[in-house]
Amino acid sequence: MKIKKILALLTIAALTASLIGCGGTDSESVATQDTTSEVSTEHETETEAAAQVEDTDSKSTATSSLEATSAEERASIEEALNLANNDEVTWSYDKDADAWVMSIVTAVANAEIEDEEGVSVCVPGAYIKGIDTDGDGVEDITSGNYTEDVHGQLVIDYEAEVTSSNGQIYTASTAPVILNTGAAGYSSSSNTKASTSYASEGYINVSCGNRGKNDTATDENGNEYYTGDAPSCLVDQKAASRFVRYNILLGNLPGSTEYWVSTGGSGGGAHATMFAATSNSSDFYDYQIAVGAVGVYVNEDGTYDTTVTIDGVTYDLSDGAWGAVAYSPITSLYEADMAMAFEYYMDSDYDFNTSFQQQMAKYLSEEYMNYINDQNPSVKEADVELDINGDGDTDDTIELSIEYDETKYADTNGYGGTYVDFYLAEFVSNLQWYLDNLDYADGWTWFGEDGNALSDEEVAAMTSEDKAAAFIEGRYAKSSSSSGGMGGPGGGMPGGHDGMKGGPDGDMTGGPGGDMTGTPPDMAGNNETSEKTEGEDRSFANADVAANSAGDTMDVGTPDAGTTQSAGSKTDSSNYSTYEEMLAAYQSDVAEVYEGDKYGNVIVDLYNPLNYIGDEGGTDPTWIRMVCGASEGDISMFNSLNLQIAFLSSGVDADIEWQWDGGHVPSEILGNSLALTVDAMYGEYVDGAVKITQAAAESQTENGDATEATGADISSWVNYDDTSAVSFTVADAVSYRTAGASKSTPGFDVIDYGQEDYVFGDSETDARHWSKWVLKVLEEHQEELEELFNSGK
DSSP: OOOOOOOSSOOOOOOOSSOOOSOHHHHHHHHTSOOOSOOOHHHHHHHHHHHHHHOOOSEEEEEOSSOOOOHHHHHHHHHHTOGGGOSSOEEEEETTTTEEEEOOEESSSSOSSGGGSEEEEEEEGGGEEEEESSSSSSOSBOTTTOOSOEESEEEEOTTOEEEOTTSOEEETTTOOEEEEOOOGGGBOBOOOOOOOTTGGGTOEEEEEOBOOBTOEEEOTTSOEEEOOOTTHHHHHHHHHHHHHHHHHHTTSSOSOSSOEEEEEETHHHHHHHHHHHTTTOGGGHHHHHHTTOTTOEEOTTSEEEOEEEETTEEEEOOOSOSEEEEESOOOOHHHHHHHHHHHHHTOTTOOOSSHHHHHHHHHHHHHHHHHHHHHOOEEEHHHHTOOTTOSSOSOOEEEOOOEEOTTTTGGGTTEESHHHHHHHHHHHHHHHHHHHTGGGOOSOEEBOTTSOBOOHHHHHTOOHHHHHHHHHTTOEEOOGGGOOSSOOTTOOOTTOOGGGGEETTEEOTTOTTOOOOSOOGGGOSSOOOOOOOTTOOOSOSOHHHHHTTTTBOOOOOOOTTOOTTBTTOOOSOSSOSSHHHHHHHHHHHHHHHTTOOTTSOOHHHHTOGGGTTTOTTSOOOSEEEEEEETTOOSSOHHHHHHHHHHHHHTTOEEEEEEETTOOSSOOOOTTOOHHHHHHHHHHHHSTTOOOOOOOOOOOOOSOOOOSSOOOOOOTTTSBOSSTTSOBOOHHHHHHHHHTTOOBOSSSSSOTTOOGGGGTTOOSSOSOOOOOHHHHHHHHHTHHHHHHHTTOOO
């Protein structure tokens, strides 16, 4: 599904071969500056090859509204952001991880908020001979004699190899770079030192700060203004990637300039997805130029130059990703209200908080049907390995559409069609995958039909079929290390929705994913800033995401008095006394947003990855994996489904995993991991790399120590006569989904301003309504909705 951009200023970039931007003499002058690191011939060859493969826009036909970058400005930026010229950078050595970690340095030349525009890098020790402290190119401090943080330059061993836990082989020139895209809740991320999480795998790990919603800054006259609204989070991540790539090319850092993987959870997962989808799009260049990012400049004719010249060789400098692993990506916001309303509304038993919200869901569902059908999406069964039309093969291309027929689809409030069939097929296949891989379950406690824990001998004798049946019947307790996520159905959110108490035809209290003992961080209901330190529990079950997003502030940006964004709210609005007042606010805000920002862009469209996937003005990633909790209530599963359709249609290897009992930002489970994904994709798409397959499971021989089963019994609605071919209905699937509902309708552009409304503010207004679809429903159905608004019904 390729959705065309709706931007106030449409820019179409065209790739050009070996064209250097206006002012070749300027580029040559930059190349003459001294780079104190000595780069080996092997590194030069591999770097040049990588730069050629990237094939980014060295010169674009898109034009900027900014003044041309002078030779002096360009030279100043590149000199300032060359780590060899940084007098303050230090390196620390972590003996346990065998890793060198760089202190935080500012990633741009003109930072607006320095504490949020920095970068830190963790490098596997195997790639580093030591630190050169006197500039002679020879290591003076090594892992053997290190005692304290040291200033100097890395001496890189380009011949050293690291073999990952899965058997992939990397060098200092080919090592994948992991960019952690913080920004949980679309909030700011303060600069933090890079985690050592991936050092043993041979990856370079990058931590970067970012501005985010609710941020303020002070101008030269002492006046405070709002900053950090879209697309600031993404711009800062792109600028950080340019900084690191630039220093890799200079020989100051090891790593590949091509094999970059963006990853994050929740809002960070959204940014991991957007970072990959918007790779090298000129729509984001002006924002990067404004903060002084390296490798993106304006030529005299207004076109862009995204190159750097080093020792007479000119390189394209990318700001995108080769791949992405996105956990619970909260994107695309553009369609999120409609998609969630559609998923809620298909559950004919869902108990909406108010009649107003129910009618909003009804009308947003109608809009969603038309929205999808207008895109004419399709999917090849072979790409998703699903028999969507049930004809016994996977040879067909399925035209996807939603249809409405009250009689035919009575159990889903009249909605069905091939698009819904695809949704169901994905759901069933994800449960089937889970059941097929239970031999990887580690430390679980299994129970018999009598409710008693099985003996070690009985557990050792369990077949895969036995485990599948036990899982469906809820006869298990997962180990604490394999929690499914922040929360699952029946998660007990304070003031939660009544509908969370039951699942499809069965009680799901204490349901999958564990007890949601606190309000999810994205729904905190206040704008307090949480100070986090590296590795602190972020309320994300996924430990790697938690460790690598320690700088996230988790500002929610909702009024201190609370928010009607919560699914537990029985109030349509606490802020607007009349429907007319609310409608006027929507009309004013949306009109203002769609007038465009100072660069002529509609920021809602900039944050819609569907606008960029397959767009000729940028480059698509090679692959993406999106991991969502099937029971999470933070976003509809239709959002990740639409992203998969769009990516696949553009030739991207796109996989979605709806982790069956996972909550928001779920842990990796059953043998899966980020490292396995990266290593396997590297083996699949890099010539000469090792082909990686998942290691065989080691059968559990000892039962866990739980005293009672905590699994959800889903046997009343899952057909498991054959555990290798389970099935259930669409009605069952959406009922399972709404059991974990955590947002009202609308859940994103919220009546009283919710957290996403703060993403689309401007310098003078902290939050603005932005959804054309919500506004369309409010206007077209005013007579009926006005009667229900705040009626208490």
